[in-house]
Amino acid sequence: MEEQAAGNTAGYPWGEATATGVGSHPGEDHEEAVRVVLGELPGLPYLPELPGRGVGADMVGRSASLLVELAVEVQPSGWRFADRPGRDAKRARDHLLRDLDALEEAVQGYRGPFKIQVAGPWTLAAAVELRHGDRTLADPGAVRDLAASYAEGLAAHVADVRRRVPGATEIVLQLDEPGLPGVLAGTVPTASGFGRLAAVEAHDATELLGSVLPEGVFPVAHCCAPGVPFGVLRGAGFRGVSLDASLLRRREEDAIGETVEAGIALFLGVVPGVDAPLPDIGVVARPAAELWRRLGFPAATLASQVVLTPACGLAGASPAYARAALSTCVRAARVLREDPGE
Template sequence: MTSRPWGTTPRPPKEPRYPWHAGAATGIGSYPGDDPAEALRVVLGELPEMPHLPELPARGPGADIAGRTAGLLVDMPVHLEPSGWRFSDRPGRDTLRSRDHLARDLDVLEEVAGGHDGPFKIQVCGPWTLAASIELRHGDRALKDPGAVRDLAASLAEGVAAHVADVRRRLPAAEIVLQLDEPGLPAALAGTVPTASGFSRLRAVEEPVAEDTLRTVIETAGAYTVVHCCARNVPYGLLRGAGAKAISVDLRLVPERDDDAVGETIDAGTALFLGAVPATDTVLPSLQETGDPVQGLWRRFGFPAAQLAEQVVITPACGMAGASPRYVREALKRCRDTARMLYEAAD
């Protein structure tokens, strides 16, 4: 446990500090099924204050996290090999399928949620996780080649900026929150990402390089950005240095050894999206048992309870593509009810 007296001299809030109202909840990204309209209606019904654009990987290649984001890349087409996604010389049916999935989702978004006037979250794969997921033309992961990573980040930044602008056009009254999914970043920093053959590991990425690359995408996108990392060893300082306004984590994977990094993150005013609700089918604990770990984390630092309700957003632990539709509704409702309970407890 950290010995620093976090929260003894809280900073006065700047208004408006966050795009959401106190006591907010949202989802992470993926859902079961293949009907974007139905998934979006569920999200809007259960998370009306901060809904997000559902991702439906069950639709097949191009709807997965890497393929979906690869469709946004500018002048860097991809195609699908048995080993996964690989860069191509020209756009083919796999790139077009990725773009078609997203185009349909955005048409549905405009039709179903075009009048939404609060924060609305969209998700794309971050540059480091994408670089570990796409292969170069000769088969090695893009992560192996620093020049390829730079090109990928620049292309992604341009594509994401255009995507954000397109969503803003379709939701003119909404404030767009951009989530960059980076579950692969800790492994890239630790040098534990396997090569394409699986027989060795790629060289560790230096933290300044990782931070600069992530900053390129965040700054170019021009939206309030949250970085989601559901792995262990979340690099809180690096993410803040890259310009992330919020950090999304699985609450179960926040050990006390991270207290200094988490305390500094809270003290800096960076929001935390805390995954407090299991993402796959289970018997949910009571509402109080769901909120206790969130309050327990906050009490370790001594920050005011009212600040928790403003600075923390409650989410599922991760994406919910593996859950049943019935459980998805229960889990999203539990996120919403937990956030409300924490808000009311702070009054």
């Protein structure tokens, strides 16, 4: 594709003026969600997630279903490791396999980059409990075991997606890490809720994140919480960072500038993830253009290094709004290429 080559000077798998989504969608009809994504996002479609289907379709359960030789089940407090897989784990796995089957049928003829999303290992460690009730995060040995199992399962998942989407020129792998800032700050509550778990050192967080990334993917970290740890994500080897543009603070711009200067792409969330009036596309594009200008980077690189998205997943939106939000991001991304100074 000539357009993609023109905007791909830094090795990004997408062309200029690209938009995508974060991951989740409303409703329970996965086939319809796939049709919407493929129709609205020709530059970077993705495998949509539908948590509204219930247990096993949620972010934690869906990702825990990838673990190898580590069984999980649902307890009143949430997901917990178990001696053997139960019906909740089977439901999670069945949801994912049905979604992949529907995707395989829908993407016939598609050629281009394709994105998938899974919860990252630190978010899983902060959410999944050990058999005796503490969070996995409380036990460094258990965290290492989880990461090793996760890395094996994630590599197999990526290979399966490659097989099912033969036209994928590159797999963009998004690890959702909304829990990472809390892990680093020591604000994750204990299982009882009466205490806080010890903070994880940045070096340890970086090393573990890097250890789970499969070969041959374009890795992106998504964090819709305040305080995105840009340095940790750069050090782990991520080539893109996805975040809510409305949560950025001026004091973070030095870290953002270092990230951009390192060639790392920014996936900027610029429209709400729930039903709200959608402004003019020039207004939607403005946060990206103004950030680029303040950081002093050339306008010519904006449309290739920045991908526009909703601020977070769309599970809480109406189907009509979800479609409109994606379409608005696509049209706003074109503004970055056509007139980035506006």
